[in-house]
Amino acid sequence: MKTKYNNKYIYMAKLVFVLILFATVLFSSTSHVMRDNKIQGRLNIVNGYASECLMHQFYTSTGWIKIEGEVGRNGIDGLYYKKKNGQVTQVLVSESKWNTSKLNQNKLIKQMSKVWILSAMDKLRKYKPLPEYNSIQRLIKNDQYRARLFKVIPEGKKGINISIYTLKNKGLYTFDTLMERKLDTIDLKIPQNSFEKKMLKVYDTCRSTALHRYFPMLKLEDIQVLLEKNYLKKNDVREVL
Numbered sequence: 614m615k616t617k618y619n620n621k622y623i624y625m626a627k628l629v630f631v632l633i634l635f636a637t638v639l640f641s642s643t644s645h646v647m648r649d650n651k652i653q654g655r656l657n658i659v660n661g662y663a664s665e666c667l668m669h670q671f672y673t674s675t676g677w678i679k680i681e682g683e684v685g686r687n688g689i690d691g692l693y694y695k696k697k698n699g700q701v702t703q704v705l706v707s708e709s710k711w712n713t714s715k716l717n718q719n720k721l722i723k724q725m726s727k728v729w730i731l732s733a734m735d736k737l738r739k740y741k742p743l744p745e746y747n748s749i750q751r752l753i754k755n756d757q758y759r760a761r762l763f764k765v766i767p768e769g770k771k772g773i774n775i776s777i778y779t780l781k782n783k784g785l786y787t788f789d790t791l792m793e794r795k796l797d798t799i800d801l802k803i804p805q806n807s808f809e810k811k812m813l814k815v816y817d818t819c820r821s822t823a824l825h826r827y828f829p830m831l832k833l834e835d836i837q838v839l840l841e842k843n844y845l846k847k848n849d850v851r852e853v854l
Contacts, residue, residue, distance in 0.1 A: 652835055659823040660711040664765040665690050666819030667775065667812060668709040671763070674811070677705055680749075684740045688733045691763065694749055701748035704758035706730055711765050718788060725760055727753065727782045762790060772798040773816065 668691050673679055682692030691707035708716060708725050717724040722732070734750045752758055760780035768774050775796040781789040797805070804810045 655827040657711070657714075658827055659820060660765075661709070661714070662823040663816055663820040664709040664711045664763070666815055667765055668707060668763040670812060670815040671775070672705065672707065674808075680743070680745055681741065682706075682733070682737065684736050688736065689730065691761075692737075692749070694745060701745055701752065704749050704752045705761065706753070706758055707761040707763050709763045709765070712767060716762065716788075716790075723788050725762070725780050725782075726788060727756075730758075730760070761793070768798050771802070772800045774798045775812075 669679055672691065672693050677693035677695060680692050680694060682689030689706055690709045691705070693705040693707070694701045695703040706725070710716070722729050730753055731750065734746065734753065738746045738750065749758075760782065762778040762780055764776045764778070766774045766776065776792065777794040777796075779791045779793045781791060799805075799809045799813055801813065804813050
């Protein structure tokens with residue numbers, strides 16, 4: 614009888630040990646996933662910020678004047694115009710995306726459609742009543758504007774590629790994206806000309822700023838995750854440290 618009770622206690626002790634071990638492994642795995650997701654979320658913000666900076670540099674270097682297109686973090690990534698004789702005559706609306714990130718096409722009003730753009734303009738006019746906004750909105754209503762998608766795609770860990778697409782709005786339900794221009798890959802270590810050097814300098818500055826903002830402290834294992842699973846330059850990691 615005594616032996617029977619002893620075996621029962623031993624069995625229960627083993628069962629408790631196994632349950633504790635399983636819970637420990639599960640918690641460790643869950644914590645790792647949560648940490649990875651948190652890092653990935655912050656890195657997405659960093660990449661998005663760097664892409665937007667590149668877009669601003671690209672368009673302003675060709676004569677476009679940048680004007681605020683967002684209220685807080687919502688709105689149009691890139692809103693630009695050109696003037697002639699003091700009047701706004703051309704409008705460019707552009708959205709920047711990093712790597713595989715796509716325009717939001719899941720809602721009834723598609724991102725970057727004419728309806729979506731005009732809605733963003735209404736918010737901008739209420740937020741900051743600048744005279745340029747009135748002229749910009751009038752041209753958009755008359756279909757006198759350009760809509761673009763500016764994509765920055767990493768080429769491994771050695772370079773970045775910039776592709777620009779023309780967006781053709783056909784109402785609320787359909788949306789065409791046409792390739793307009795694809796630039797040569799910019800080598801992160803050996804830019805080929807003054808344009809690539811300027812773009813790379815902007816990219817590095819913006820990326821460094823965003824990394825310092827969103828990664829104030831990193832553990833060594835977190836850095837390893839960034840290096841192995843994401844496009845992150847080693848120089849950026851050293852800067853964060």
